[in-house]
Amino acid sequence: MRAQVLDAVRAELGEHGYDGLTVDAVAARSGVHRATVYRRWGDVGGLLADVLDAAGDDGWQPPDTGSLAGDLAALNHEIQAAMTAEPPVMAALIAASFRSAQADAAQRRLWADRYARCEVIVDRAIGHGELPAGTRARPLLVASTAPVYHHLVLLRLPPDPALPDQAARTAALAARHGAFTDR
């Protein structure tokens, strides 16, 4: 039942955005009785939070291409593809996190989980000598991914097909030169 309801939330969100999302429409679309939806999820904020929490349970693992720059570039291409997918579910979830305290908290949990899973990219690069020992994973991952999010979510510019590779290359180059070994 959870899967049907969350599928319906994603579909409604993609079609109508946060402003058009209602518990009643989700219940109708999912075929689950609306009283059940209200009892289990409470409101739109609860539904959005559960979509985000479910995204964190998906077994996702970061790319493993054999090189740091390759892994970071593949990660950025995944991010750009997700952020520009139609219907725009991920973009709508980020927008919703500015509106609903529950969605905000769930979105923060998801960011923290995703960046933690990605730390293995940096560990591997240190392991095979591509990066100096003591390179800090989190600021390197933020440096690599932030330009892609910034371009699409805040600047709201059309996707730049070169940006995922360029941001990854830039972060990897700086990391090899020790930009993230101390502060």
Place this chain on the structure above:
Amino acid sequence: MRAQVLDAVRAELGEHGYDGLTVDAVAARSGVHRATVYRRWGDVGGLLADVLDAAGDDGWQPPDTGSLAGDLAALNHEIQAAMTAEPPVMAALIAASFRSAQADAAQRRLWADRYARCEVIVDRAIGHGELPAGTRARPLLVASTAPVYHHLVLLRLPPDPALPDQAARTAALAARHGAFTDR
């Protein structure tokens, strides 16, 4: 009259956020007749757009510290200070740009204007030989500033006092190594 009304918008937005912002409260706070406010600005979206457009008319110039890394770091400190100021007017304007089409368009104009003004930082660094000729200003500026916005606006983590300098240093290092000379 415009200055009083826009001051009132910023004050109401800082105190109550987008959801608490009303034309009537802005009119009352500014001492301007509400019919006048409705006639000139239309609605909350029109008021927000004018606050953002006014921010673009402020004669702001980017820092000029004598070095690329210094300029980028000073810029990042300005951004971090603005994003964490109380009341949180800038953060509320960014959040509002997800809600109002007029605020969204005005926010895009402001981003474009600010990044265009900052290109002189890169021109100066090329001029005194700190950066290779042909370094592209915009992706370098995005690489330097994006981590600060990403950390505060999307990840919504507490401000990291080391991040403005670190992101600036990282972008400057990559730029010196030619990361932004081609794509």
